[in-house]
Amino acid sequence: MLRIAVLDDFQAVAADFADWSRLPGEAEVVGFADHLDDEDAVAARLAGFDVVVAMRERTPFPRSLLERLPELRLLVTTGARNAAIDVAAAADCGVTVCGTGAHPTGPVELTWALILAVARHVPTEDAGVRAGGWQRTVGTDLAGATLGVVGLGRLGTRVARIGQAFGMDVVAWSHNLTDERAAEAGVRRVERDELLATADVVTLHLVLSERTRGLVGRDELARMKPTAILVNTSRGPIVDEAALVEALHEGRIGGAGLDVYDREPLPVDSPLRNAQRTVLTPHLGYVTRDTYTVFYREVVEDVAAFLRGEPVRVIAPA
Template identity: 50%
Template sequence: MQVAILDDWEDAAARFLAWNDLPASVDVTVFRDHVPDEQELVERLRPFDAVMVMRERTPLPAEVLTRLPNLRLLVSSGGRNASIDMDAATQQGVAVCSVPSPRMSDSVAELTFGLMLSLARGIPQQERGLRSGEWGGTVGISLSGKTIGLLGLGKIGGRVASIAQVFGMRVLAWSERLTDERAEEAGARRVGLEECVRESDFVSIHLRLSDRTKGLLGASLLGLMKPTAYLVNTSRAPIIDTSALADALAERRIAGAALDVFETEPIPTDDPLLALDSGTVLTPHVGYVLDTTYEDFFTGYGEILRAWVEGSPIDALNPEALSRGPGDVRDGDEDRE
């Protein structure tokens, strides 16, 4: 069984995959680079029976899946993966299995506060200044007594809310389905979207990307933010109108933004966001890149591969694909919470 692991940028497979526990019939190839070109990707993946994908780093649309005749198994880390065309996979008889990490909420929440503290204290700018011979810099702001507005109060948003209270912050929250009971349980106050944006010193996004949330924060809502407020996004880039955000930052209509997610990943070198140094902190989608999360992911990869080889597939998101042979195409066939 030929298996490919894609986009292993951190060389994590060498550390976290239990190689000695894999069946003898499994031959794993690890790719550490990223292939954005569709034709090149097809050529790379054509020999493989199974592909392990790290979150949504490499999209697998129908145009790719239908050109991979050997592919029988896709394994995605982190549960849902919007970059895989599930209908196409099912029609091709490709089982898509998921490897959730119960510890990923902590990972993303911790990064959220790392980004907030970086903004509040100007840590990246202070560090660069020190290395260039400067001593001293800007005056930071305290998180204690500030208001954080959470867009989304699911597992990750709820964890952020609990950490915020340890810092002495007031917590507001909004999502379309949020109830007073859930907000109270998390130590937050449920408010309308505009109030959440207008009253907050930090606005942090924890919504799932959907048709309803795409472009949610456009010029209008960004214009409601305080000029001293910061925006943090560890969810999905399209929830924000990136052009409107770049304009707001360039014109200093908000104090700054910390972004871990981008419209195109890896981010192109000519992306306008890279030119905005003052008041911005940018990280390469590392919200889930933590030892505990990767332990869960790679343990799950191994378990799914062993079960597959033994003829007892587990954790399939589309179990109907298991009954289809190669090419057996049949007819008929929001909050990040």
């Protein structure tokens, strides 16, 4: 019998978003609704599985782990890439790595949910109403304010367009952004320091890499307006988390909306959990019905194609 492990199925919905009965032959699909950080625990859990389905980059698969899973034949990641998988090591271990497509609008929509929630103090006012209170804060207008988009790619461009619909002045920066590319998106390219100094909302839409890790640190936070909002729906390590907590604690920025963190799930003792003027979500950017439909439907397609000896959406070593 083929044994398939589905990792980080927090909502226990993997079985609902695809027809696993389409797989040829008899298969046992086991979903795990909890997350394991310890490599020994992960190795013990996955022993005996032929196929593992990884949810994005939550569970790392370094060489040391892959070498402890001799029965593993196929590793499927949701999404088209996964920096947490050592693809070269997988190839050395005889493990095929495949990906899936995605639905692009979820992270964009959550970005705006966070911007609006921070700007209008939605969690604070919601809690106040439930506790019998009324009108405790004064919100920030977005119309006429400046939106700074760091990373004007597929997602950043969508975020920029919505900012324009709110009547915001939209500026953008990234390492390779040109004036022409910015103009195509209807925004102005500015240098990073100018964006940080002038934006009322700074939103990050970059891939995590060596040159983006720690991109927003103490110096960058110090350049921001004391009323500015920082939003990160990309990857936690793009922001120096300790520096952000310090800036929030000292009131040096206006607030933050965060969907991603250095460690996920966010540790119980993380100081971010008690940080003022923040809205925190548990990496929900991609967690939508349409995205999960694409993820799990294509996971089943990947497994079926692999069993036929014709793997699809293969992620090859760089």
